[in-house]
Amino acid sequence: MTSSSNILNLHQFPSSPLLFTPSxxxxxxxxxFVTRKxxxxxxxxxxxxxxxxxxxxxxxxxxxxxxxxxxVLIATLACILLLGDAPPKALxxxxxxxxxxxxxxxxxxxxxxxxxxxxxxRAKNIFSELQEEPFVVELDLRDDGYKIQDVLLxxxxxxxxxxxxVNGKHIGGSDDxxxxxxxGQLQDLxxxx
Numbered sequence: 646m647t648s649s650s651n652i653l654n655l656h657q658f659p660s661s662p663l664l665f666t667p668s669x670x671x672x673x674x675x676x677x678f679v680t681r682k683x684x685x686x687x688x689x690x691x692x693x694x695x696x697x698x699x700x701x702x703x704x705x706x707x708x709x710x711x712x713x714x715x716x717v718l719i720a721t722l723a724c725i726l727l728l729g730d731a732p733p734k735a736l737x738x739x740x741x742x743x744x745x746x747x748x749x750x751x752x753x754x755x756x757x758x759x760x761x762x763x764x765x766x767r768a769k770n771i772f773s774e775l776q777e778e779p780f781v782v783e784l785d786l787r788d789d790g791y792k793i794q795d796v797l798l799x800x801x802x803x804x805x806x807x808x809x810x811v812n813g814k815h816i817g818g819s820d821d822x823x824x825x826x827x828x829g830q831l832q833d834l835x836x837x838x
Contacts, residue, residue: 741792754779764819765807
């Protein structure tokens with residue numbers, strides 16, 4: 646077959662363009678992550694190219710031999726496409742770091758929390774009383790929650806939750822947030838955005 650022909654067409658159809666929705670502090674607090682199901686459809690338009698190859702370069706092979714190889718080629722290419730791009734473990738920590746940085750600097754208020762933590766709940770309630778809606782990352786509901794806590798340890802020197810950021814500035818935990826409210830520092834930071 647010619648190298649310029651399209652042997653394998655791969656189409657991706659995501660079931661939902663949403664990756665997450667911010668919380669409204671309902672029953673399950675925090676960021677709700679919507680699972681994306683990706684359907685891959687493989688199609689092969691080899692017949693025309695196959696006929697061309699049969700006529701141009703027979704070289705001792707029968708058409709049956711060529712047709713027998715086609716499913717193997719398609720399966721091999723699909724495996725390479727689906728599994729060949731798996732990121733190595735070293736990139737996983739970099740992606741967690743990038744995720745944390747993106748959350749902190751892309752949101753007015755970011756809270757790294759655990760859904761069962763009373764201190765995290767207290768921090769969320771403070772913003773609820775101020776009628777502010779933070780972006781909440783519930784670490785216990787994520788597969789990479791422990792990696793994110795490692796990134797937070799490197800970034801702010803703490804693994805504990807909650808860790809609160811306002812306009813990219815680290816406020817601290819629940820007690821630090823309450824102190825910032827009492828001193829007026831939190832209101833100043835919120836008014837700057």
